[in-house]
Each structure stands twice: as C-alpha cells, then as structure tokens.
Amino acid sequence: MTSIGTGYDLAVSTYSPDGRLFQVEYAEKAVDNSGTAIAIRTKDGVIIAVEKIVSTVLEIPGSSRRIFPIDHHIGFGSSGWVPDIKRLIGIARDEAWEHRKSYQMPIPPKMLADRVALYIQAYTLYSSLRPFGASPMMAGMHGDEPYLYLFETSGAYYGYWGCATGKAKQLAKTEIEKLDLSNLSTRDAVKEAARIIHTVHDDSKDRLFELEMSWVCKESEGKFTRVPQDLYNEAVEYAKHSNNDDMDDDEEL
Amino acid sequence: MFRNQYDNDASTWSPQGRIFQIEYATEAVKQGSAVVGLRSKTHAVLVAIKRSPNELASYQKKIIKIDKHMGIGIAGLTSDARVLSNFLRTQAMNYRMTYDRQLPIGRAMESLSTKAQENTQNYGGRPYGVGLLAIGKDSKGPHLFEFNPSAITPEYYAYSIGSRSQTARTYLEKSYEEFQDLPLNELIIHGLKALRDTLPQDKQLDVLNTSIAYIGDDSDFTLIDGEKTQTYLELLDSSMDAMEVE
C-alpha cells in the first residue's frame, strides 16, 4: 500500500498529496473485516439481514444483536466495529426522540439519515478523533413509503434499493443485483435476504454465525421489528434448500 | 521504540483497520490472574484466583459486589476496575431510585460499553485496561457477561478471562452444555476445575487464593472468601479423586 510510511495516513486531519484521507479508508477496512450485512427495499418495505459471526460456542445465541431499533418506524443494521456502531445508534435514537418531542411526529427517515451522516462526517475533521469504523444501513418508513440508506465511513450516504457491507459485500451486491426488486414482495425479499447471507457466508473462515433479520413494512404495520419467527424459519429453510450443493447444514447454532 | 506508526493512541486506525491501543489494552487483561464465570438455568457463578504481592501483604480483591443482584470479577488493571465498579454501583443505585426496581444486568453492561467506547475514539485517552466477568439476574433468570477494553460486552454460558484463561475456556467449551441443569454446588466445582487449569504446575487452589461468588433465582449475590471456601475446595478434591478412580 502506497499510503504506509508516508506520514500522510496518521491523522484524519491530513490529506495525502493526491487528496485522499487515508484514515477514512482505514476505518472502512474495519468494516470490511466484519460480518456481512445486507438490506433490500421493496415496494412496501425494507428488510435488513446480518451475518453475525460468533467466535465461540460459549456465546449465547441471540445475544449481542447487530440490528438495532432506533424508533418505532426506523432501525439500523450494521457491519463494522460494534462499539462504534453503538455510539452511532445512541446518536440516532437521541435525534429521533428530539424530533418526536418537538413535532409530535416520527422523524422522516431522510432527515434522520442527514443528521447521522453529519455526525459521522464531523469525526473525519479533527486529528484528535478517529473516524467511525462503522458503515450502518438505515431502514425506515415515512407514511407508506419505505426508505433505505447506507452510510459510508466518510459521512457520505446514499439511498438504495439494495445494499451490502462487510466481508462479502461484493458477492452480496452481485446477488442482490440479480433480484427483480421492483416486483419482489417483502416476504420473498426476506427469503432472498436469508439465502444471500447463507450464500456469502464463508464456512472455512468463520465456522459459526447467526442470521439476524428485521424488517419494516406494510405487514409489520410500519413498525421496525424482528421478522416473525415462522417467516424466519421458512426463510432459513429456503436458504438452506437453495444452497444445498455448497453448504453444510451446520450453520444453525 | 514503537512497534509501528499506528499504535501510539486509540484515535488512529492501522491500514488493516485495527486499533492497536485497544489490542495492547487487551494484553493488560491477560496480565491479571484468571477469573472464570459460568451459569446454569438457576444460578450464575464466578470463581477467581487472588494474588498476593508478597508474604506480608494481603491478597488482592478479585470479586466485587455491585448490587444485591449483580457482581463482577476483574482481571487487569485493578485501579481501572475500581473506577468501573464504582460507575456500575452508581448506575445500579440511580436505577433503583428512578425506576423502583433492579437494573437489568444487560443494560448495566450496555452503559458500561458506552462509557468505555469514548476512551477508544479520542486522542489523549486510553482504553480501560481491565476485563470483567459480570454475573447478575433479572426477570429472565441468571446471566453472565464479559466486558473487555474494546467495550464489547458479549453474553456467555461460561467464559474465562485473565492469565492462561484459554485453558479454562477449553474446559468450559467441552462441558458447558451439561451445566444447564446442575445444582449450585456442582456448578461451583466445574468453575474451580476450569480455574485450576489456569494455574502453573507448582501452584494450588487454597483458602487464601480462592474467591467464589454466586447468584441464584432464590439467592442474592453472595461472596465466599477465605476459610469458607474450604468446603468447596474439599468437594473439588474429592470429585477429582473420583475421576481418577474412574
């Protein structure tokens, strides 16, 4: 890597001669090292699926979740450095609540995205801070309209129909691109999301993982909740069936 | 002097996306003597090895009560642990005053995580150099959590931290499934067995260096120290003898 040893990559307040902020790029590496997270937006909802890598059998299944509710109608899915993510989650919750308090109305997802992004960006300005090692995705509803945003470590964010971060983001993106997103039902999107996480999970590198799925959609009455257990099971069945050839059946904890 | 350019402070990412200062702080945890934690459906247990700096000194305190329903075992920088236990006690008291009930242990760990994360993102600070195993109970029964310098707080069936704790973990990984239905006594014995595995060849568990604590559906946080540990050490010996006979 050309950046190493130049001295231009030690603080986020320093540009390299060709105009890059290496510390922001390094923070992105932390994201690339963590479990894959994907999100799919359909006509009436958004589904987030996360591959939570488990390092030991001693860890209790279902603990340390990586999908977080922010408000009743908004949630975050995440890949990256967990403590950093939690910090951002705290910020997002405060912003969402401040809006509710001031306007007696749920915050529009777009507005929340904007504020969280500004916060991430502020941590790319000073040598005394380091950028967040997190690239969270945000799912929310505004009325009947679903919204999905993905934040980058620089503080940039974009709206998506489908997005992926973490270890296998490239592979996951390719899989999402194959889907017919404008016609996919939200229930089918849940199944496809489960399949994609199972497909991109690398058994040889990380033996154990848990699939976490939450959604916000018409069926969940505009609330960001965990995918109902029966649908979750159905989706996992579907995922295993679809990946029969290249997957063993020991991914369930 | 430094191992590389990126390990001076917690506010610098390495090119691989690592924060070396956090990893070094984790090494400080490994300098401390071991703590083992484990739980069944009804109880959670901590056992720890206490060290003494010399013959004239007392043994260090390894297990600290936080509240009636919560306690921690520590490994690493004791002074940092005191700051954190003080923080947890304050949280627990404030929660009682505000909500008229016990602070759920998961939430206690969450607030600890939030506090510790701040030390890992700003220049001039350092991550806490201590690891904790926390046991506690709430409406869902007993729990065991870990806290480490990275501010991650996972929940476990059984876990160990501190010096040579990997050997204890190996034992726990092998046997954690059978812990679930065990009575308190046997749970403690399993804990002591795991703890003994972390000792060097020439060291033994005895009434001076062993600390035991537990919490259960029908019992508050209870610390067993000194002479009172004798019963359990004898139980440990007899169960080891029984194993050898087999």
Next chain:
Amino acid sequence: MNSTEILNLKNQDVTENGTYKHTLQPIVTGTSVLGLKYKDGIMLAADCIASYGSLARFRNVQRLHPVGKATILAGSGDMSDFQHVQNLLEGVMLQEHCFDDEQEIGTKSIYKILSNVMYSRRTKVDPLWNKFIVAGIENGESFLGYVDLYGTTYQSPVIATGFGSHIAIPILRKYAEPRASDLTEAEASEILDNCMRVLYYRDARSFNKIQKAKVTSAGIEITEPYSLSTNWDFAESIRGYGA
C-alpha cells in the same frame, strides 16, 4: 444548570422584589378521576370534559391514558401539564422499546418515574398542576397509586382525586374497598358509574359523558365515551339547586 435552563429562567416572570413566579394556577382543567381494585384487576373512570374556568371548553377529551402493555395513567388538573407528562412517558417507553431486551418496565416503575418528576418539580416550586392515578398489573399483582402536584404519593384499593375525594371516596369505601378481592367486573363497573353519576349531580365541572378503563391479566381495555343516565326529579324539591 445548562444554558437552555438559564435562558428559560430569564424568561420567567420576575416580581418586583426579584423573586420568580412559576405556575400559580391550572388553566384548562379536568375534574375527578376514580380508581378501584376488583377481582380481576383495576378499574378507572373519568369524564370527558376539560374546563376553562367555569366554561365547559372541551367536551371530548380522553383522560385515561395507556402507558405500555399493562398500565393506565388517569389525569386530573391542568390538561396541558397532563399532556406534557404523556409525552414524557412516551419517551421513556420508546427508550424501553429500543433496548429490545424483554425487560420492559412495569406499572411500579412508571409510578416511580412519575412520582420523581412530580416531586422534583414541586421542589423547584414549579409544579405540574395535576393529581394522577396510576393503575396496572405487574407480575400478576394489581397496583393502584396516587401522586399529586406536591409529590405526595399513596397506594390504596380505592382512590379518587379532586371533587371525587370528597364525594366518591365515601361511596367507594363503603361498596368497593371491603370487597376489593371478590368484587366482580360488573359490580365494579356499576359502583364507578354510580360514583360518576353522583359527581355529575354535585360537581359543576363534571360531565355525564365518561370513559372507563380496566387493566386485567388480558391487558388494557378503555371503553368508548358513553353517557350516564340521569334523573333530575329530585332537584325540584331542593331550594337553590338547579331551578
């Protein structure tokens, strides 16, 4: 004190001798609320009126407010302060929701939070001008508690605020309190209806359009507003009453 609080202080009315005036009286008010324990849980009643002085200003106001899955807050006194408290508790419950850890707080905690708020405001001599009843079920146990603008709290099998504490309490003490553990739902309902009816006859700030609410092991149920039957024949014989 942070900067916003200092700003707020400066905006308060300052009297000639340099002291601060906070709320000195309620403005838009709700009258009595009643609560009793019965066999299956807790039942509450309140009418639907919010008065502006002696003007019957708003006649379709809900004063029984659900909080979480098994708690109801009944509010009398200043309606804007009541709404403020509702918002405050919404924040608490949203925070609980976000924890997502199946440890959601119950009735006793909500009562404690509210008591703390009421007492701390009164200590600042800037009270929320209300008398509240908090009712619910937590861990299978019925809870009925009172807290007011002074931060005074008590728990009892029967509670009434405002005019009700004079007029309804004797009725509740006679018919509900001794039988709290075996009172049926229908009986509880009838007792509350009767109390509300007597209050309507005697309390000029009351109304015969009322709501009732109950908390049982099945959860919360709040009735639609309905009208109590009244009979004013007796008024004829009382000098100075009505006609």
